[in-house]
């Protein structure tokens with residue numbers, strides 16, 4: 045078991061190992077969770093459009109909304125996986141824990157959806173006017 049607080053982890057600072065862990069986590073989140081994958085793809089498309097049109101404020105807000113929704117989705121998946129690992133039967137406490145994690149994700153999805161909708165409207169107006 046690796047735990048730096050218990051003194052059983054690897055000593056020292058290993059930035060390359062951290063990057064490897066981040067890439068591995070992102071990879072698993074994208075291939076195992078469709079809701080992470082489609083949000084990432086949609087967000088990238090909007091980010092490319094904002095970048096191409098030099099809409100820097102829009103780009104920054106899109107980046108924040110994307111980070112928020114992806115983080116929420118990935119933490120939610122983590123909570124669900126942990127819950128399923130410790131409890132395989134129906135359990136009211138697990139239900140509440142999972143519902144709270146899902147609600148947190150719902151808040152992030154709402155923000156992401158509003159930002160993308162406004163951006164879509166702006167892009168649409170831009171192409172209609174030009």
Ligand SMILES: Nc1ncnc2c1ncn2[C@@H]1O[C@H](COP(=O)(O)OP(=O)(O)OP(=O)(O)O)[C@@H](O)[C@H]1O
Nearest residue numbers: 120124131132133134135136138139140142143146
């Ligand atoms: N062990 C359990 N005991 C009681 N209720 C549970 C349990 N597992 C899941 N639930 C209920 O079912 C809901 C869905 O849980 P589940 O783990 O299936 O998530 P999901 O639908 O796969 O979510 P996502 O689509 O984000 O992956 C939970 O929010 C909770 O209300």
